[in-house]
Amino acid sequence: MELIEKIKAREARVGIIGLGYVGLPLVIEFCRAGFKVTGFDVDPNKVALLKAGKSYIKHIPEQTISQIFPNFSPSTDFSLLNQMDCILICVPTPLNKYREPDLTYVFKTSEAIGKELRRGQLIVLESTTYPGTTDEDMRVILEKSGLKAGEDFYLAYSPEREDPNNETHSTSTIPKVVGGFTSRCLKVTQALYDTIVVSTVPVSSTKVAEASKLLENIYRAVNIALVNELKMLFDRMGIDIWEVIESAKTKPFGFQPFYPGPGLGGHCIPIDPFYLTWKAREYDVTTKFIELAGEINTQMPYYVLQKTIEALGQHGITMQGAQILILGMAYKKNVDDLRESPSLKLMELFESKGAQVSYNDPYIPKVGKTRKYKIEKESVPLTAETLGSFDCVVIATDHSSYDAKQIVEHSKLIVDTRNLIKNDINVKGNVVRA
Template sequence: MELIEKIKSKKSHIGIIGLGYVGLPLVIEFCKAGFQVTGFDIDQEKVTLLSQGKSYIKHIDSSRITDAGSRFTPTTDFSMLSAMDCIIICVPTPLNKYREPDMSYVFNTTKTIARNLRKGQLIVLESTTYPGTTDEDMRPMLEESGLKAGEDFYLAFSPEREDPNNKGFSTRTIPKVVGGYTNNCLTVAQALYDSVVVKTVPVSSTRVAEATKLLENIYRSVNIAMVNELKMLFDRMGIDVWEVIEAAKTKPFGFQAFYPGPGLGGHCIPIDPFYLTWKAREYEFSTRFIELAGEINTNMPYYVVQKTVEALNEKGKSIKGAKILILGLSYKKDIDDTRESPSLKIMELLGEKDAHVDYNDPYIPVLPKMRKYSFNNSSVPLHAETLAKYDAVVIATEHADYDPDFILKNSKLIVDTRNLIKNHTNHSDKVKRA
């Protein structure tokens, strides 16, 4: 096939739509492999920074952008899609206020591609979604151009597997699942990813590829829900769930450690299960187990706030008017990603109880504009005198920058959701687990 030859010779022009936590690392890998890459995004500010060789994502060093040099062209001009040989879609797939899939980003992007579609192009969706999105929803939109998938253009799904700031795995070293609408579609898509990742995993259809990503994240969601529920139960029983997990980990088979926390964050785990539960209704199937896990994880910020209220009450302090400091806004340690972070929900709930809430996060100096929240906060400095002025400090993210001994020494009251303060039993009057 002509396109495969262009891919193998690095002469195919790659277009990546969405220059976020998924799209930008993919841009870097294709550029490193020697391809010409055009990155598309609707955010002019991002495009301007990237055009200047600057990264706006903290764990992606700007040197990786400058290394791409002239091979990378960021733009907001989507009419340039017609010049691309391979187009990869990496746009958000959030939930709406009813916790149903918001497919507007994917579908609007698909319609834009359809207006610029030409023969011989490869279109790949990477955004996590429900089975059937690629061949049942996107394909008819693309075929409104008059071109047929599998005949005039190639269509595939390959789920992203990004784990921001993971030191052990990168975009290149994580195996890539690929499913095509037809066998030819799969062959072309596999050739594309074979050029930048160490291993591709071909599957029989786009629907299998879509379901694979959901299984990966639902697996984590239900296991995290289990330990979150055990955390709440063991707390009533006077048992330290963290000690239990450490003991259970010594079993060399049949057990994998998952850890409790203040709720789920990131784009995948809090959201993806609901994509499948929504799609399951079409088949008159109730995904009770998955929905229960989602309910438990969604309620964890409420549990943290309740534990904070109780801890303050023990000190004779009302939550109303209390000064609370949240440590860590990102959804996981040592990154600047606030997507679906439970810290934001905790801040909102505490504010609704008329507490005065501030935050510290070394990776997030100023809270960015978000779809669901409209805070006007900046990170406060983490000095001894700063900690001392708060009635309670809630540890929501265990950044490596946070010194547990320093926090313990200078805080009046600590609500620890991440087991940062290991020797808390010696300070049970000051440190409360949540």
Template sequence: MELINKIKTKQAKLGIIGLGYVGLPLVIEFCRAGFQVYGFDIDEKKVNLLSQGKSYIKHIDSSTISEILPGFHPTTDFSKLSETDSIIICVPTPLNKYREPDLTYVFNTGQTIARYMKRGQLIVLESTTYPGTTDEDLRKILETSGLKAGVDFYLAYSPEREDPGNKEFSTSKLPKVVGGFTPQCLEVAKTLYEQIVVKTVPVSSTKVAEATKLLENIYRAVNIALVNELKILFDRMGIDIWEVIEAAKTKPFGFQPFYPGPGLGGHCIPIDPFYLTWKAREYDFHTRFIELAGEINTYITYYVLEKIIQALNDRGISIKGAKILILGVAYKKDVDDTRESPALKLMELLEKKGASVDYNDPYIPELLETRRYKFSKKSIDLKQDNLSVYDCVVIITDHSAYDPDFIVKNSKLIIDTRNLIKSRAYPNVVRA
């Protein structure tokens, strides 16, 4: 096949739509492999920064962007899609306010591609979604171009497996699951990814590939819900969940540790399971495990709120008017990503209760208004004088930059949701 030969000889030009936490690492790997890559995004500010060799993502150095610029062409001009041989879609797939899939970005992107498609192109979707999106919904949109999938162009799905900030498993070191609309589609997509990843994992269809991604994240969501529920129970029983997990994980088989927290964050685990829940209704099926896990993981943020209120009451302080400092608003340690962060929900709940809330995060200097939250706050400096003025300090993200001894020594009351403070000897530390 002509496209396979162009891919193997690095003559194929690639287009990657969406230059975020998934798309940008892909751009980097393909450029390093010797490809010319067009990076498409609707955010002009983002494109301008990248064009200047500057990164806007903490764990990706600007030097890396400068290094790949000879082969990287960031743009907001989607007409250049017609100049590419392969297009990879890496756009958001959020939930709407009813916890239903919002595929607006994927479908709009499909409509844009359809305007500029040409015969022989490969189109790959990487955005997480329900089984059937690629070969049913997206295919129909792309075929409005007059071209037919599997005949005039190749269509495939390959789920992203990015873990921002993970230095051990970068994009190139992760096995890549690939499913094609036809065997020929699979072969072309597999060939493309073989140029940049350690291993490809071909599966029988795009639906299997889509379901694989959902299983990975549902597995994590259910197990995190389990330890979150046990945390609540063990707290009532006077048992330390963290000590229990440390002891249990010494078993060399049959156990994998998962850890409790203040709620789920990131784009994947809080969202992806509900794509399958929604799709299951089409088959008269009720996904009880998924929905129960969702209930527990949503409730856990309210549990943290209750622990804060109780701890303040024990010290004769009302939540109304209390000064509270949130440590860490990123959804996980050592990243600058606030997507679905439980810190944002907790801040909203605390302010509704009448508390005065500030935050510190070494990676997020400013919180701006989003679709869901209306914050306008700046990270305060983490100094001795600053810490001591707060009635309560709540640890939501266990950034490596946080010094547990400094925090304990200078805070009146600490609610620790991440086991940042290992010693159980401090009377001013409450586990939540």
């Protein structure tokens, strides 16, 4: 049966590689649409939890996991890829220590697929990357099998647009950009995604689709850098950046609000712009605008460090030996996602200056070692006694569960990077904005 016909009949088997914040929501949607789905991951702990009907992502309840069986089969056995009709790649694309693209996961996954590749399969990359990854780098790896893209198998790129715990938009309600290596590849890919999303947005090539994803996140990174820079300027001028933004956003056209913070977090915005910056060098182009934005955003934790040092100094306390509590380890409010969280950098910076640092996060009970950091701590309870025992409380993530009044009442000193403490609550005058 032709693959498109198998897709329409829900007889195509779907394999999803990488069961994280992107892959697992896709698994759920394809299972709901009536497909048999195999989820692949190298982490046996994730696979074991899923087999037991448990979730390791806060905004995906266990009830949802249990509902997708028996359509769902989690596995660490990549030899099963040969049985799949459609294979979606949702693996990390981090930066190395030199802030250059690290496509190790994509290339190793492509090699694993290449060993099992057969005629008629569809291979789609969803991981964010630079233009050319799919139809140049990945294609070369896959064609080592002796099969040709566009002739023997279908190849495409469709960037993920996940926003964990977004209460307005979910995987199925967000339009999906799709680009194929050939027009036939595009048609098959559209047919697949049309079964789970509100609409697909076809583009002329995989490179356009790859560039589209980069533009989305560079747009955000540049605008966040702008308000971060203005925050530092307005602080010197005695102007509240948050009040400025609130007043500016009343304009019904020509303005979209972005908000400053202690740095950038998540897997996309701190990383994606540098993928294009790196690729641009191949064309003798310097992406000055992107690099400047990256420089500003990367420096924000250092700005928070300096503001904290100054705030402690005004109370006669040095950073050496100071007791600091960080509120929020997740990169944004109401999620359990630690990826690239600026709180990790803040903790490292505070400790490098001799401070004793603890944290509280209702969604992250324990922080283990990551690729960058060697932090191993557990969340402390957030009580009046706990707040009062620290020299300084640094608000790094504005979780909705945090009671601003309680924090103000019981803390000696607060450094607020998220505008959690509004002016009418700051009755004790113990809040410093950073």
